Amino acid sequence: MQPLTISLIQSHLFWEDKANNLKQFSEKISMLPNETQVVILPEMFSTGFSMKPEQLAETMDGPTVEWIKQTAKQYRKIITGSIIIEENGHYYNRLIWMLPNGQHYHYDKRHLFGFAGEDKHYTAGEKRLIVQVNGWKICLMVCYDLRFPVWSRQRPLDENKEVSYDVLIYVANWPQRRNHPWKTLLQARAIENQSYVVGVNRVGDDGNNIYHSGDSMLVDPVGAIVWQQADDEAVFTYTLQPDALHQIRNHFPFLNDADNFLLL
Numbered sequence: 001m002q003p004l005t006i007s008l009i010q011s012h013l014f015w016e017d018k019a020n021n022l023k024q025f026s027e028k029i030s031m032l033p034n035e036t037q038v039v040i041l042p043e044m045f046s047t048g049f050s051m052k053p054e055q056l057a058e059t060m061d062g063p064t065v066e067w068i069k070q071t072a073k074q075y076r077k078i079i080t081g082s083i084i085i086e087e088n089g090h091y092y093n094r095l096i097w098m099l100p101n102g103q104h105y106h107y108d109k110r111h112l113f114g115f116a117g118e119d120k121h122y123t124a125g126e127k128r129l130i131v132q133v134n135g136w137k138i139c140l141m142v143c144y145d146l147r148f149p150v151w152s153r154q155r156p157l158d159e160n161k162e163v164s165y166d167v168l169i170y171v172a173n174w175p176q177r178r179n180h181p182w183k184t185l186l187q188a189r190a191i192e193n194q195s196y197v198v199g200v201n202r203v204g205d206d207g208n209n210i211y212h213s214g215d216s217m218l219v220d221p222v223g224a225i226v227w228q229q230a231d232d233e234a235v236f237t238y239t240l241q242p243d244a245l246h247q248i249r250n251h252f253p254f255l256n257d258a259d260n261f262l263l264l
Contacts, residue, residue, distance in 0.1 A: 001134060001136055006040060010214045016047050038077065038079075038080065040081065043081070045171075048207060058083070079098045080171070082109065090123040093108065109145065139169070141170045156258060156259075157255055179215050194248065196245070
C-alpha cells in the first residue's frame with residue numbers, strides 16, 4: 001500500500017439542473033491540488049435526490065457519464081459519486097467509479113429510502129463494489145446504506161488474515177433533521193470495521209425545501225473525526241497513510257475475533 005490522497009467535495013446542488021451542477025463541479029475539480037487521486041462527490045450530484053427518474057435518467061452512454069469520463073481524463077483523477085441511470089427498463093441510483101483511462105465500475109444503491117418513496121421509482125442493487133487504488137481496498141456505498149451495518153460489514157478474515165477493505169465511502173443527500181444518526185453511524189462503521197470512513201453529503205435546501213447541513217466527515221479506524229464541516233460548501237483534501245492503518249489494526253486485532261457469517 002502507498003499513501004492515497006482523496007478530496008471530498010461538499011456542495012449545494014441545483015435542483016434537477018444537470019447543466020449547472022456539472023458546471024459547478026467542473027470548476028471545483030479544476031481547483032483541486034495535483035496530488036489528489038480520488039475525488040468524491042455527493043449522491044445524485046447532477047440532479048439532487050429526485051424521485052423523477054422518468055424525466056432525468058440517462059443511460060451509461062449519456063452526457064453525465066461522458067462528463068465524468070472526460071473530467072477524470074482531463075485532470076487525471078478518479079471521480080466517484082452517484083447519478084440516475086436507466087438500464088433495461090429499470091432506474092438505478094448508481095454510483096460511478098471512473099478511472100482516468102475511461103475504465104469504470106458501478107454500484108447500485110442497495111437500500112432504497114422508502115420513507116421518501118425511492119423504492120417506488122428505483123430498483124435496488126444486489127452486489128457490493130470494492131475497488132483498489134494504490135493497494136487500498138475501497139468499499140463504495142450510497143446514503144441510506146449507512147443504516148444497515150451487515151451490508152458494509154467486513155467479511156471474516158481470509159486465510160492470509162486479509163480484510164475486505166480499508167476505506168468505506170458513503171455519498172449522500174442526508175437531511176439536517178436526521179444528522180445525528182448520520183454523524184454517529186459514520187463513526188460506528190469506522191470502529192466496527194477498523195477502516196477509514198468517508199461521508200460526503202450535500203448542503204442547502206433541495207426542491208422539496210428540505211435543508212441539508214452537509215456534515216461531511218472523514219473518520220479514522222478508531223472512530224476519531226479527522227475532519228467535519230457543517231452548513232457551508234467545502235473541499236477537503238487528505239492523504240491516507242497505510243502505516244497509520246496498519247498500526248491500529250496490529251495493536252487492536254479485533255477483527256480476528258469477529259463472527260463468521262455468509263451474506264446471501
